[in-house]
Amino acid sequence: MISNQEVKTSVELTEGNRLYAECHNISENHEYAFYVKKDGKKVDTFWYSNKPNCVYWLTEPGVYTVTTFVRNPQGEVAVADSAPVNFEGVSIIVGNAGKRKFDPLAWAKNIKSVAEEIWKNRTRMVRIAAYDHKMAGKDSYLGIVWNVLSPLIQIGAYWFVFGMGIRGGRPVASPYDKSVTIPFLAWMLCGLIPWLFINAGIVRGAASVYSKAAIALRLRYPISTIPAGSVLIDLFDHFIMLGILVITLLVHKIWPNIYWLNIVYYILAAYLMLTALAMLTSTLTMIARDFQLLINSLMRLLFFMTPVVWTPDLMGPKAQFILKLNPFLYIIDGFRDSLLYNKNFWERPVWMAYFWIFFVILLAIGCGAQKRYKDHFLDLL
Numbered sequence: 001m002i003s004n005q006e007v008k009t010s011v012e013l014t015e016g017n018r019l020y021a022e023c024h025n026i027s028e029n030h031e032y033a034f035y036v037k038k039d040g041k042k043v044d045t046f047w048y049s050n051k052p053n054c055v056y057w058l059t060e061p062g063v064y065t066v067t068t069f070v071r072n073p074q075g076e077v078a079v080a081d082s083a084p085v086n087f088e089g090v091s092i093i094v095g096n097a098g099k100r101k102f103d104p105l106a107w108a109k110n111i112k113s114v115a116e117e118i119w120k121n122r123t124r125m126v127r128i129a130a131y132d133h134k135m136a137g138k139d140s141y142l143g144i145v146w147n148v149l150s151p152l153i154q155i156g157a158y159w160f161v162f163g164m165g166i167r168g169g170r171p172v173a174s175p176y177d178k179s180v181t182i183p184f185l186a187w188m189l190c191g192l193i194p195w196l197f198i199n200a201g202i203v204r205g206a207a208s209v210y211s212k213a214a215i216a217l218r219l220r221y222p223i224s225t226i227p228a229g230s231v232l233i234d235l236f237d238h239f240i241m242l243g244i245l246v247i248t249l250l251v252h253k254i255w256p257n258i259y260w261l262n263i264v265y266y267i268l269a270a271y272l273m274l275t276a277l278a279m280l281t282s283t284l285t286m287i288a289r290d291f292q293l294l295i296n297s298l299m300r301l302l303f304f305m306t307p308v309v310w311t312p313d314l315m316g317p318k319a320q321f322i323l324k325l326n327p328f329l330y331i332i333d334g335f336r337d338s339l340l341y342n343k344n345f346w347e348r349p350v351w352m353a354y355f356w357i358f359f360v361i362l363l364a365i366g367c368g369a370q371k372r373y374k375d376h377f378l379d380l381l
Contacts, residue, residue: 007080009068013058013087021066021082022053035067058087110367114224114279125225129232147237151196152244158192159185162309172311174341182340186252190336191308193245197238198270198328199299201231205278206285206295224370227278231271238267249339262338262345270331273359279366283373308332330355 008024023032034046034054039062046054048071058064066082118125133147163169163184171181208230209223242263246256284291306329312320323329330351337343345352 004078004080007068007070007078009066009080009082011064011066011082011085013085017058017087019056019058019064019066019085019087020053021056021068023068023070024052025070025078027072029073031071033069033071035069037065037067038062040065061088063087107364107368110371111363114367114370117222117224118228121222121225124221125229126232129229130236132229133233133236148240148244151193151237151241154196155189155192158309159188163188166310173313175313176341176343182254183252186249186254187336187340188309189245189248190339191332193238193241194266194270194331194335195303195306195308195328196241197234198274198331199303200234200237201270201274202277202281202299203295204230204234205274206281207292208278209282210285210289210292224279224367227282227366228275230282231274231278235267235271245339254340257342259338259342259344262343263335265345266331266334266338269334269355269359270328273327273331273355273362276359276363276366280362280369283366283369286373302326306332324351327355327358 006025009021010024011019011021013019019036021034021036028050030052031048031050032052033048035042036044036046036054036056038060044056048069054066056064056066064085064087068080068082070078167184169184171183172187174180174182205227208226212226281291281295285295305323306326307323312323315323324333330348333348334345337348338345
């Protein structure tokens, strides 16, 4: 028998608008349900579960209480109300946020904390990424072969449409010397293969935390390593695709040279940028699931707005400048400069500086978002 007097519920308001309620009559055999009430009227329900607490994010001002229901194995229910909490509205939160000053030291601490966490758990991260890569095609007959076969089908389609259909098989002139031409297939692959890595990294990175958050939180696995590990999964496939790219270049009699070593720099730059972006997008996906759908749609648009399978020769200088503001175009152009045009990565100092400044800002925002919300990911689930 359980009585109403035995049920004790505490409520507190944290982070301005986070209402946290917890029942202290905890037993392994009991189940808990909660009503959240505003000004005496029910606004949300948390159905019976073995969790003795609940979180509700407040949006409207009012007096809030939480009614707790405790049910024992015999089906007997005890009910108790919490003390009231007065919420004056989100304007207070915005006002407090507006008083916050830009603190570069805090940004640097966030980056340092995340970097140390990733480095400390790097071995586990690599093992988990390798396992996830191996298990990706476990339900299909060809298995991980599809990780390569699917991109090859895309490559064939783009080459047929853009190379044979639109261009009529014409080669592509070098942007540095118009008298030098490159076979379209070789030129296209030097841009398309890094794009496939970028596309997969962005899409998988945005969904990474949501897909593993529940397991990671229960096992106390560092959340910040999940976005970095998700990009690593696509990097494994990227190395295979690089082998196909090298074979294609050799078939077209484009021979290896010292400039090809620049690819190591561009792969590292792409991995770091994708990781920084995944830090931010994975957090946004946890907050709003629709963000993942938005990412999928935007990537289709971004592909055709980036000169991956088409050349921007006919565009004016201003339009070309706007295109280059996309930091991933720096990676794609870098692949072509290294493999086709014999250029080193330091020969574009302005765009190199722009890329790394963009990276640092994005990393700071992403690490800040992770630090701010990671303690509440289980609530967001």
